[in-house]
Amino acid sequence: MQALTLIVILPLVGFLINGLAGNKLGQKAVAVIGCGLPILSFAITVSMFMLLMQTGEARIETVYTWATVGETSFEIALYFDRLSAVMTLIVTGIGSLIHIYSIGYMKEDASFARFFAYLNLFLFFMLLLVLGRSLLVMFVGWEGVGLASYLLIGFWFEDPVNAKAGKKAFITNRVGDAGFLIGMFLLYNALGTLDLDRINSAFLAGPVAVSASLVGVFLFIGATGKSAQIPLHVWLPDAMAGPTPVSALIHAATMVTAGVYMIARLNGLYLHAPEASTLVAWVGAATAFFAATVAIVQTDIKKVLAYSTVSQLGFMFVALGVGAYGVAVFHLLTHAFFKACLFLGAGSVIHALSGEQDIRKMGGLAKRIPVTFWTFAIATGAIAGLPPLSGFFSKDEILWFALASERGGSVALMAVMAVTALMTAFYMFRLLWLTFMGASRMDHEVEHHVHESPFSMTGVLMVLAALAAVGGFIPIPHFLEPIAPLPKTLESMQAYHVPLIGLAIALGVAGLVAAAFVYRGDLALPKRLRESFSGLHALLSGKYFIDELYENLIQRPLHWISEKVFLNFGDRRLFDGTLNGMARLANASGGVLARVQTGSLHLYILLVMIGSFLALVWSWAHG
Amino acid sequence: MDKAQLLLSLAVAMFAIGMVGVIIRRNVLVMLMCMELMLNGVNLSLVTFAHQSGTTVGAVLVFLIFVVATAEIAIAIPIVLMLVKRKQTLDPAAYTDLKG
Numbered sequence: 001m002q003a004l005t006l007i008v009i010l011p012l013v014g015f016l017i018n019g020l021a022g023n024k025l026g027q028k029a030v031a032v033i034g035c036g037l038p039i040l041s042f043a044i045t046v047s048m049f050m051l052l053m054q055t056g057e058a059r060i061e062t063v064y065t066w067a068t069v070g071e072t073s074f075e076i077a078l079y080f081d082r083l084s085a086v087m088t089l090i091v092t093g094i095g096s097l098i099h100i101y102s103i104g105y106m107k108e109d110a111s112f113a114r115f116f117a118y119l120n121l122f123l124f125f126m127l128l129l130v131l132g133r134s135l136l137v138m139f140v141g142w143e144g145v146g147l148a149s150y151l152l153i154g155f156w157f158e159d160p161v162n163a164k165a166g167k168k169a170f171i172t173n174r175v176g177d178a179g180f181l182i183g184m185f186l187l188y189n190a191l192g193t194l195d196l197d198r199i200n201s202a203f204l205a206g207p208v209a210v211s212a213s214l215v216g217v218f219l220f221i222g223a224t225g226k227s228a229q230i231p232l233h234v235w236l237p238d239a240m241a242g243p244t245p246v247s248a249l250i251h252a253a254t255m256v257t258a259g260v261y262m263i264a265r266l267n268g269l270y271l272h273a274p275e276a277s278t279l280v281a282w283v284g285a286a287t288a289f290f291a292a293t294v295a296i297v298q299t300d301i302k303k304v305l306a307y308s309t310v311s312q313l314g315f316m317f318v319a320l321g322v323g324a325y326g327v328a329v330f331h332l333l334t335h336a337f338f339k340a341c342l343f344l345g346a347g348s349v350i351h352a353l354s355g356e357q358d359i360r361k362m363g364g365l366a367k368r369i370p371v372t373f374w375t376f377a378i379a380t381g382a383i384a385g386l387p388p389l390s391g392f393f394s395k396d397e398i399l400w401f402a403l404a405s406e407r408g409g410s411v412a413l414m415a416v417m418a419v420t421a422l423m424t425a426f427y428m429f430r431l432l433w434l435t436f437m438g439a440s441r442m443d444h445e446v447e448h449h450v451h452e453s454p455f456s457m458t459g460v461l462m463v464l465a466a467l468a469a470v471g472g473f474i475p476i477p478h479f480l481e482p483i484a485p486l487p488k489t490l491e492s493m494q495a496y497h498v499p500l501i502g503l504a505i506a507l508g509v510a511g512l513v514a515a516a517f518v519y520r521g522d523l524a525l526p527k528r529l530r531e532s533f534s535g536l537h538a539l540l541s542g543k544y545f546i547d548e549l550y551e552n553l554i555q556r557p558l559h560w561i562s563e564k565v566f567l568n569f570g571d572r573r574l575f576d577g578t579l580n581g582m583a584r585l586a587n588a589s590g591g592v593l594a595r596v597q598t599g600s601l602h603l604y605i606l607l608v609m610i611g612s613f614l615a616l617v618w619s620w621a622h623g
Numbered sequence: 624m625d626k627a628q629l630l631l632s633l634a635v636a637m638f639a640i641g642m643v644g645v646i647i648r649r650n651v652l653v654m655l656m657c658m659e660l661m662l663n664g665v666n667l668s669l670v671t672f673a674h675q676s677g678t679t680v681g682a683v684l685v686f687l688i689f690v691v692a693t694a695e696i697a698i699a700i701p702i703v704l705m706l707v708k709r710k711q712t713l714d715p716a717a718y719t720d721l722k723g
Contacts, residue, residue: 599719601654606646 022113034116122148176225183218200268216276223259244347281321288314323407326477393472404493425511637664
């Protein structure tokens with residue numbers, strides 16, 4: 001079997017074994033299979049990556065011809081170039097680490113095997129998504145990760161809240177998928193192919209029969225669903241109902257970046273779609289800004305991280321929008337490192353506190369769980385953009401291209417992003433302070449049980465923290481230059497390049513200092529602030545009431561129409577009415593005809609006799 | 624009135640009595656007996672006509688009909704017995720279960 005196929009298939013094998021026979025295998029075997037196969041995938045990916053570096057040629061493997069329609073055929077083909085190599089490394093690498101972490105985290109869970117089966121299923125679809133050569137294969141992966149995400153958000157489905165969150169994620173994504181599909185139809189109609197490399201070269205070669213911006217906007221609608229951008233961002237914070245490793249793997253490091261990957265993949269198309277790119281940039285900026293403001297007031301440790309993920313994805317879309325595709329993937333990589341570390345750290349904290357997620361009931365954990373604290377602190381520094389940690393490099397590049405790119409960079413865009421970066425640093429250090437610093441606010445019972453997590457968890461945290469620390473030195477934008485060249489920068493802005501680095505550092509430090517100042521001591525200051533800005537606080541902690549808006553705008557009218565029009569009129573009156581009417585008609589005519597059948601033998605005989613007599617008379621008369 | 628006319632009148636009378644009996648009596652056994660009466664009325668007319676025409680075919684046919692009628696009764700009586708066993712009555716009106 002070919003190598004790329006093997007990378008994709010191995011997790012599927014794990015899913016089948018653990019999914020079908022997991023309960024009989026015992027925890028140890030499940031863990032070995034569930035983690036071993038992704039690690040094997042990762043190893044093959046590394047060797048393929050080495051090969052790619054030597055030959056420098058993209059590798060294409062055709063697995064199966066799906067359908068042949070006239071001249072064109074739809075193939076399941078895998079495509080391995082620099083961009084998909086980076087993505088595959090992230091997916092299998094971080095994926096394997098999180099699998100290992102899950103052994104410790106899910107140890108007590110009764111559905112241990114089911115969890116690993118789902119995680120492997122997710123990896124399979126995610127690899128199909130990033131390795132697929134055509135949009136069609138990508139779409140299969142795209143839907144598949146949605147399914148895996150749904151299954152894992154609702155993993156503890158006994159609680160209806162979790163099941164509801166899973167449904168919300170799935171349905172919200174369907175809205176985006178409609179856009180994705182329309183984009184695909186337009187592309188196929190104009191080009192006759194859905195292969196990503198052919199689409200890019202077709203757009204780069206010259207005029208195409210379809211407006212690139214139109215296609216770009218539709219595909220971006222798909223991306224807003226999967227990557228939780230305004231207006232379809234509402235599902236991601238609720239998705240935190242799933243187990244924490246799931247939040248780390250699916251809802252931070254990999255799946256939610258699928259939209260970013262898709263747009264970076266189709267950079268040839270988006271280069272010719274300036275209007276769509278502007279939309280991407282500004283939607284990204286708006287999302288980054290609003291999500292950051294909401295994150296400042298959240299009190300659930302995972303919700304803070306969820307909004308931070310939405311915000312960071314906004315950063316990536318800004319980079320995509322100004323044409324710096326390599327930078328977006330760079331931030332995707334560093335974000336995968338530090339956000340996975342943060343989520344898994346949060347999982348470790350939750351584990352230590354026997355399930356407590358409210359940061360108002362934490363505090364003072366730094367000395368009690370030191371490994372978690374230090375790894376969490378490094379990742380926080382990375383996301384806040386403190387040099388030389390990884391987030392600093394990628395975020396600084398985004399700020400620079402938001403300011404100076406010839407493809408839509410502007411001072412306004414940069415200013416929004418700079419303010420967001422400041423808020424990012426502030427809410428992350430607020431989280432760090434409330435969780436680990438100051439005096440303990442834990443319940444006595446919980447405090448008694450605080451314990452550091454097992455090595456399978458802390459070891460993974462240390463690896464991720466190390467990656468979050470040094471990941472910024474991987475020159476991704478340069479590495480991707482052959483596929484996605486960086487945009488030219490404006491001459492007039494060159495002078496600001498170095499000061500901008502100073503600004504980025506200043507923002508990170510300012511966030512740190514502000515958070516440390518506000519949340520020091522007995523937390524009297526944040527309480528005063530909350531009281532003096534109570535209106536703003538209510539707006540933010542209500543998440544701008546977007547869920548309520550959607551409920552009143554979409555859910556209620558839909559419910560009303562379903563109930564009144566479809567159920568009461570359509571189903572009950574029209575369909576049931578027609579059928580019941582026909583049944584009543586048959587019944588009534590039967591009643592009339594049944595009178596003939598009296599059941600009286602004597603009457604029958606009399607009638608037979610009369611009939612015979614009449615027949616005789618008739619035959620005599622006509623004889 | 625010659626002999627043939629007398630016999631034919633008797634045959635018609637037997638048939639009519641049998642028919643009325645089948646129609647008005649509420650006892651299955653009596654109804655069966657009345658049916659036999661009708662059959663024999665027909666037989667009588669058959670024999671009479673045969674005699675009148677001077678052939679033996681009619682008389683032979685009557686013997687065949689006797690055989691068939693015997694077989695028929697041999698089936699009909701057990702059926703009646705089974706029905707009576709079930710409902711403890713000879714009234715055919717009790718067996719209107721299939722009536723809509």
